[in-house]
Amino acid sequence: xAREYMDxxxxxxxxxxxxxxxxxxxxPITPATPILLHMVRELPxxxxxxxxxxxxxxxxxxxxxxxxAGARAMTATSGPGISLFSENIGLxxxxxxxxxxxxxxxxxxxxxxxxxxxQGDIQFLRxxxxxxxxxxxxxxxxVAECYTLTLRAFDLAERFRVPVFLATDKDMVMNMATVxxxxxxxxxxxERRLAATPPPQYRDPRWRPEETFLPWxxxxxxxxxxxxxxxxxxxxxxxxxxHDEHGFLTKDPAKVQRLNEHLWRKIMDHRExxxxxxxxxxxxxxxxxxxxxxxxxxxxEAVRQARAAGHRVSALTLHTLWPVPEGILSFALRGVRxxxxxxxxxxxxxxxxxxxxxxxxxxxxxxxxxxIGVYRVDGLPLHPEAFLKAIT
Amino acid sequence: xxxATKPKVTPKIYKPEFPIDWxxxxxxxxxxxxxxQALARLNIPRHQVAVVGGIGxxxxxxxxxxxxxxHTLHGRPVPYATxxxxxxxHLHVIVVSGDGDSMAIGAGHFVNAGRRNVNFTYLMFNNxxxxxxxxxxxxxxxLGLQTKSLPEPxxxxxxxxxxxxxxxxYTWIGxxxxxxxxxxxxxIVQAIEHPGSAFLDILQPCPTYNDLHTKxxxxxxxxxxxxxxxxxxxxxxxxxxxxxxEDTVRAKLLRFIEKAQEWGDRIPIGVFLVNKNxxxxxxxxxxxxxxxxxxxxxxxxxxxxxGITLTDLSPIFDEYLMT
Numbered sequence: 001x002a003r004e005y006m007d008x009x010x011x012x013x014x015x016x017x018x019x020x021x022x023x024x025x026x027x028p029i030t031p032a033t034p035i036l037l038h039m040v041r042e043l044p045x046x047x048x049x050x051x052x053x054x055x056x057x058x059x060x061x062x063x064x065x066x067x068x069a070g071a072r073a074m075t076a077t078s079g080p081g082i083s084l085f086s087e088n089i090g091l092x093x094x095x096x097x098x099x100x101x102x103x104x105x106x107x108x109x110x111x112x113x114x115x116x117x118x119q120g121d122i123q124f125l126r127x128x129x130x131x132x133x134x135x136x137x138x139x140x141x142x143v144a145e146c147y148t149l150t151l152r153a154f155d156l157a158e159r160f161r162v163p164v165f166l167a168t169d170k171d172m173v174m175n176m177a178t179v180x181x182x183x184x185x186x187x188x189x190x191e192r193r194l195a196a197t198p199p200p201q202y203r204d205p206r207w208r209p210e211e212t213f214l215p216w217x218x219x220x221x222x223x224x225x226x227x228x229x230x231x232x233x234x235x236x237x238x239x240x241x242x243h244d245e246h247g248f249l250t251k252d253p254a255k256v257q258r259l260n261e262h263l264w265r266k267i268m269d270h271r272e273x274x275x276x277x278x279x280x281x282x283x284x285x286x287x288x289x290x291x292x293x294x295x296x297x298x299x300x301e302a303v304r305q306a307r308a309a310g311h312r313v314s315a316l317t318l319h320t321l322w323p324v325p326e327g328i329l330s331f332a333l334r335g336v337r338x339x340x341x342x343x344x345x346x347x348x349x350x351x352x353x354x355x356x357x358x359x360x361x362x363x364x365x366x367x368x369x370x371x372i373g374v375y376r377v378d379g380l381p382l383h384p385e386a387f388l389k390a391i392t
Numbered sequence: 393x394x395x396a397t398k399p400k401v402t403p404k405i406y407k408p409e410f411p412i413d414w415x416x417x418x419x420x421x422x423x424x425x426x427x428x429q430a431l432a433r434l435n436i437p438r439h440q441v442a443v444v445g446g447i448g449x450x451x452x453x454x455x456x457x458x459x460x461x462x463h464t465l466h467g468r469p470v471p472y473a474t475x476x477x478x479x480x481x482h483l484h485v486i487v488v489s490g491d492g493d494s495m496a497i498g499a500g501h502f503v504n505a506g507r508r509n510v511n512f513t514y515l516m517f518n519n520x521x522x523x524x525x526x527x528x529x530x531x532x533x534x535l536g537l538q539t540k541s542l543p544e545p546x547x548x549x550x551x552x553x554x555x556x557x558x559x560x561x562y563t564w565i566g567x568x569x570x571x572x573x574x575x576x577x578x579x580i581v582q583a584i585e586h587p588g589s590a591f592l593d594i595l596q597p598c599p600t601y602n603d604l605h606t607k608x609x610x611x612x613x614x615x616x617x618x619x620x621x622x623x624x625x626x627x628x629x630x631x632x633x634x635x636x637x638e639d640t641v642r643a644k645l646l647r648f649i650e651k652a653q654e655w656g657d658r659i660p661i662g663v664f665l666v667n668k669n670x671x672x673x674x675x676x677x678x679x680x681x682x683x684x685x686x687x688x689x690x691x692x693x694x695x696x697x698x699g700i701t702l703t704d705l706s707p708i709f710d711e712y713l714m715t
Binding site for chain 1: 444454455465468470473474480504680682684687688691698700713
């Protein structure tokens with residue numbers, strides 16, 4: 001067993017490099033700065049490029065540009081930086097850019113509590129750009145999971161050509177823990193699907209491959225088109241505007257509808273591929289504890305204490321927040337009388353759980369589980385007592 | 393299709409079939425033609441060029457060059473260009489951006505790109521107005537002027553793009569005119585060949601919304617002689633040689649400032665600065681990475697056939713190991 005004492009930032013950087021990240025751009029912001037510093041120090045050692053941009057907008061723009069040219073890119077920030085990312089997140093969705101964005105959450109709103117943890121960005125990450133199109137959000141609950149879910153984030157970004165967020169927080173990124181590095185769960189590196197190489201005449205300047213190759217064609221509608229890197233054999237055009245299969249701006253309603261439906265369905269029709277969680281069931285339990293991120297640690301201790309005191313309690317740690325892992329949730333909600341959701345916000349995810357609980361109850365003709373949210377927004381971690389008090 | 397042994401490159405190669413929606417007489421046509429001609433003269437294959445545009449009439453220029461193209465967000469083409477170039481330093485990257493895109497919303501990126509000196513070509517379409525949104529005052533419109541769309545005279549002073557480029561650290565600075573295509577092609581060719589960030593301010597009359605600084609105004613119809621003159625024809629030498637001493641550099645900069653301030657009846661165009669004293673960012677990366685140009689991020693192999701990373705992180709993280 002190789003034990004290492006490391007923080008979440010180190011685990012994320014390690015996961016990123018193992019996932020084949022070759023480009024990083026970031027801007028200093030507490031508590032995401034350690035990721036920037038580690039990347040600037042470590043990425044060049046493995047042949048990658050990491051740089052400190054002039055602001056968050058430049059950071060994410062550079063990452064998107066680098067991805068177009070063939071790199072695998074990641075950036076990291078906190079809530080205020082996510083605000084500045086907003087427009088570019090939209091572009092990354094529109095131009096189908098695989099990208100990993102780490103959000104080390106801190107207490108908001110605005111500059112808020114720069115050095116205190118929180119989970120106030122959970123709905124913001126999902127709805128943080130115009131249009132309402134889906135993104136994927138993963139949330140590690142331990143330093144080891146910071147490693148694995150970073151690999152997973154790169155994998156899903158490539159699978160769906162979409163920005164994938166890693167929702168962490170100050171305590172997750174900066175607190176240190178002992179990790180058995182040999183037991184770390186790995187995710188194989190997914191090869192980027194590239195457009196088939198055309199015949200060698202592409203080097204003939206008179207050849208016009210764009211007349212035959214359609215970089216933005218998808219068939220069926222939920223298929224993810226292959227990428228064609230700048231400098232490679234295909235000439236492609238990338239645009240922030242609603243576009244046709246050539247990448248030219250279009251206002252044709254039929255093409256606009258099909259493109260937008262594609263951006264939705266390529267993820268939502270395959271949401272089962274995005275659902276990850278850790279479920280700890282107990283036979284006969286009618287109480288379910290539910291958490292994600294840092295509060296999941298308090299939850300695990302609460303489960304131990306509750307069971308020791310003779311209560312029957314199941315526990316669900318969500319690793320995927322968006323799309324809402326409805327399959328996992330409806331499974332875990334079966335036979336449950338009460339759900340206790342612990343969050344470092346005013347119940348941003350509690351409402352999603354409530355939504356699923358009501359829908360499942362209606363579907364099965366049974367009373368809906370009572371969903372109780374336990375919250376804390378003073379910058380300090382949730383304690384196990386918060387869960388325990390809500391059992392009875 | 394047969395492959396010719398020595399394909400002849402003509403400007404037409406770079407011209408795609410995409411409908412142009414610029415106004416008749418727009419200066420942008422001249423710039424796009426000049427880009428086609430410059431690429432043809434340099435004989436650069438289309439798949440080795442990326443044109444990156446922002447938002448505005450200028451941002452649409454990338455649709456009219458048949459190479460890789462990105463239509464990015466308002467004010468953001470520079471960081472996109474930076475990312476593209478750093479991921480693949482074998483690409484020729486050209487930014488097409490307006491005065492609003494560059495000097496207003498994107499000014500922060502403009503300044504910081506100068507600090508890095510990444511090798512790209514920055515073409516700024518300077519017409520002093522926001523044409524696409526129907527003629528609001530741009531950041532290069534002088535104080536007190538009132539173009540036809542403005543309800544009141546401009547209350548902001550103009551930024552001087554050449555001075556800002558100098559202060560930011562651009563290592564090649566020039567100014568062209570969109571109706572002098574032959575001259576403009578020469579400038580774009582030099583800008584592309586320059587190893588570093590090359591900034592070309594292109595005076596580009598907007599026939600629809602700028603009724604003050606028009607084609608006729610630049611032609612000096614009101615004063616009896618053309619306003620524009622070529623710096624190089626008057627013997628101005630823009631080059632700061634490699635390893636130039638402090639006095640030489642200072643003298644060059646003072647001369648630059650003098651020329652960059654000229655406006656009114658005599659407006660200089662041409663090459664203002666070629667600073668060979670500063671290396672490009674890619675060279676700085678290469679000194680850290682070693683084989684950067686051979687295996688840049690875009691082409692680095694990532695994993696073996698089983699999806700297992702090729703990267704051995706153990707030496708990097710040794711400091712965290714507990715014994």
